[in-house]
Amino acid sequence: MVDAIKVENVSKRYGDLQALNGVSFNIKQGEFFGLLGPNGAGKSTLISALAGLLKTDSGCLSVMGHDVVNEYRSARRSLGVVPQEIIMDPFFTVRETLEFQSGYYGVKNNASWIDELLEHLGLADKADKNMRQLSGGMKRRVLIAQALVHKPQVLVLDEPTAGVDVELRQSMWRFVRRLHREGHTIVLTTHYLEEAEELCDRIAIIDKGEVIALESKQDLLARGLGSKLLIRAKHDINDVPAPYKAALVRHEGVEIELTLNRDADSVMSILDGLRAAGIEIEYVSVLNDSLEDVFVRMTGSEPPVQLGSGEAGGES
Numbered sequence: 001m002v003d004a005i006k007v008e009n010v011s012k013r014y015g016d017l018q019a020l021n022g023v024s025f026n027i028k029q030g031e032f033f034g035l036l037g038p039n040g041a042g043k044s045t046l047i048s049a050l051a052g053l054l055k056t057d058s059g060c061l062s063v064m065g066h067d068v069v070n071e072y073r074s075a076r077r078s079l080g081v082v083p084q085e086i087i088m089d090p091f092f093t094v095r096e097t098l099e100f101q102s103g104y105y106g107v108k109n110n111a112s113w114i115d116e117l118l119e120h121l122g123l124a125d126k127a128d129k130n131m132r133q134l135s136g137g138m139k140r141r142v143l144i145a146q147a148l149v150h151k152p153q154v155l156v157l158d159e160p161t162a163g164v165d166v167e168l169r170q171s172m173w174r175f176v177r178r179l180h181r182e183g184h185t186i187v188l189t190t191h192y193l194e195e196a197e198e199l200c201d202r203i204a205i206i207d208k209g210e211v212i213a214l215e216s217k218q219d220l221l222a223r224g225l226g227s228k229l230l231i232r233a234k235h236d237i238n239d240v241p242a243p244y245k246a247a248l249v250r251h252e253g254v255e256i257e258l259t260l261n262r263d264a265d266s267v268m269s270i271l272d273g274l275r276a277a278g279i280e281i282e283y284v285s286v287l288n289d290s291l292e293d294v295f296v297r298m299t300g301s302e303p304p305v306q307l308g309s310g311e312a313g314g315e316s
């Protein structure tokens with residue numbers, strides 16, 4: 001089976017800035033793939049290149065086996081992109097916007113699919129409103145409908161949930177999960193790592209234009225397995241013994257948390273050391289990192305945005 005997306009050694013430079021530097025990876029049909037990375041990593045640049053909107057300096061990109069340059073039309077037809085920036089004509093209504101988009105792809109008699117999209121994206125009552133009358137979140141929904149109007153096999157979502165409320169985020173994810181269940185390949189860029197952790201099967205982390213990790217979510221999370229040690233004493237720990245100060249993450253009353261360098265430390269030797277320093281241990285636990293911890297450690301960037309309650313949205 002042909003890969004949904006192939007990225008081969010793609011580079012792009014803006015003046016002095018190497019936005020993409022030899023990026024390569026493949027995405028199989030039916031995958032739910034996460035493309036993560038800090039601001040300015042090159043994610044949107046890569047997505048623009050995939051959509052044929054940007055000329056790369058070198059390398060090849062293809063969608064469903066169609067080269068995005070030499071077979072532009074077929075590649076474009078296989079791909080729906082929900083862009084990060086909201087750009088649309090304010091004078092058309094929602095329905096007109098979707099009809100024009102259908103026309104652009106040469107899809108005729110598309111009214112029933114457009115109705116279905118409007119329905120699933122909670123836009124049915126907005127169909128005849130002008131785009132400029134919509135709120136930011138509503139416009140995002142229209143962008144998603146636009147990306148799906150020609151029923152592309154591959155759907156790329158570039159930060160689709162930025163600035164979107166909890167309810168819309170959940171209904172959006174329900175819809176995207178349904179598309180995924182129906183066999184669509186989904187590529188998601190997000191700064192909400194809980195979303196990626198919940199939705200994606202495989203994840204690429206891009207940093208400064210280079211792929212720094214490409215693995216299954218499980219493997220990526222496993223990098224954070226057993227990375228910290230939580231120790232609770234039978235009494236307040238007044239002073240953390242000197243050898244463990246450098247590894248100290250948290251110290252509150254009876255509890256301390258230490259980073260665990262699995263190559264150098266053995267849990268037993270740490271416990272012995274603490275006991276020798278007069279600490280009576282009540283409880284010990286090995287803690288695992290979240291995808292967010294792994295991400296921050298790998299990219300050295302600021303922790304990404306925290307979601308509020310009730311996120312990438314339960315089963316559907």
Ligand SMILES: Nc1ncnc2c1ncn2[C@@H]1O[C@H](COP(=O)(O)OP(=O)(O)OP(=O)(O)O)[C@@H](O)[C@H]1O
Binds near residue numbers: 014017037039044084
């Ligand atoms: N048209 C352009 N001209 C010059 N530099 C650009 C242009 N587009 C993007 N860049 C630069 O290329 C780098 C990659 O940008 P890109 O938008 O791909 O990042 P990103 O990973 O999508 O970031 P974010 O998470 O903020 O959306 C950035 O340093 C950006 O400033």
Ligand SMILES: [Mg+2]
Binds near residue numbers: 045158
């Ligand atoms: Mg971007």
